[in-house]
Amino acid sequence: MSIPSLPRAIPELVLREAAGQRVEAVWTNGLGGTTWQIGEGEDRDFIKMGPEHPEFDITGEIQRLDWLAEFLPVPSLVSCGFDDDGVWIRTKGLPGSNAVAPRNVTNAAPVVPALGRGLRRFHDALPVDECPFDWSVESRSSLLRNPFEVSIPAPRAEHVVVCHGDACNPNFLIGDDGEVSGFVDLGRTGVADRHADLAPAVLSLGWNFGDGWTDAFLSAYCADGLTVDRDLLELYIRLWNAE
Incomplete structure (x- = not known):
């Protein structure tokens, strides 16, 4: 994972989910995926998007977040899905x-x-x-x-x-x-x-x-x-x- 070094075009899905809030690309990964921050401060959310790949298993991640939430501070699910840009998951931001x-x-x-x-x-x-x-x-x-x-x-x-x-x-x-x-x-x-x-x-x-x-x-x-x-x-x- 790395911080994007250049500005990135914001996918239509992210703009739609943001509904006018500030959007910023915060991470990229070796699979060609990007994590976008929506909003700022304690109310920020994150959308992780990427191509369909065994290492980017949305269903598996949702199941794990649900199980982990009983024991540790982990993100809570807002929404998820797939479209022409790949698969994506939106979660609430955490403190820190x-x-x-x-x-x-x-x-x-x-x-x-x-x-x-x-x-x-x-x-x-x-x-x-x-x-x-x-x-x-x-x-x-x-x-x-x-x-x-x-x-x-x-x-x-x-x-x-x-x-x-x-x-x-x-x-x-x-x-x-x-x-x-x-x-x-x-x-x-x-x-x-x-x-x-x-x-x-x-x-x-x-x-x-x-x-x-x-x-x-x-x-x-x-x-x-x-x-x-x-x-x-x-x-x-x-x-x-x-x-």
Whole structure:
């Protein structure tokens, strides 16, 4: 995901949904999709649009948002559908600023540990036995774009959690208290090894904050003495890069 570098033509659907409110393109992704912000402040909504693709499963994301809402601050659904521009979902905005907004990127020393604590909060809050969604290595095989022939061991019991599914830094919001205030882009949430989430989280630290932040992130995530398997983490990084 990245912040659009050039102005973008606003699709007719977005203009219609905005009904005269201010519209701004806030994110683009590698699939050719764009997220648009409608309105400002606490009343803002977001429309995520993209081409039909297995990684952009509107039905699956709606189901996950509905399940997650009982446990964590996640967006609530406003509307969704598909048209000539692709598929789309409109959700209510959450309090806080994007973790990679300029104000946060230039304040990395407290923000990066907050992201570690936020991901740990996500994992600790969700009941694995009640989660109907899967994000195991096997379930991800159909999304591989590049060869991946490395065997990843089955997760140890203490590492089985409900994963975010795309724990890159931009999918976390930072509140006024400096802690994570919300979670977004949850279309792949499911049960998996926690290292599967840690992989994109630490990868995106380098993309968004620069090198040298992995230890600060993992120290915050593991504040209670949990141990991260660095070799296993590297395998999940390779899997992420193969998708």
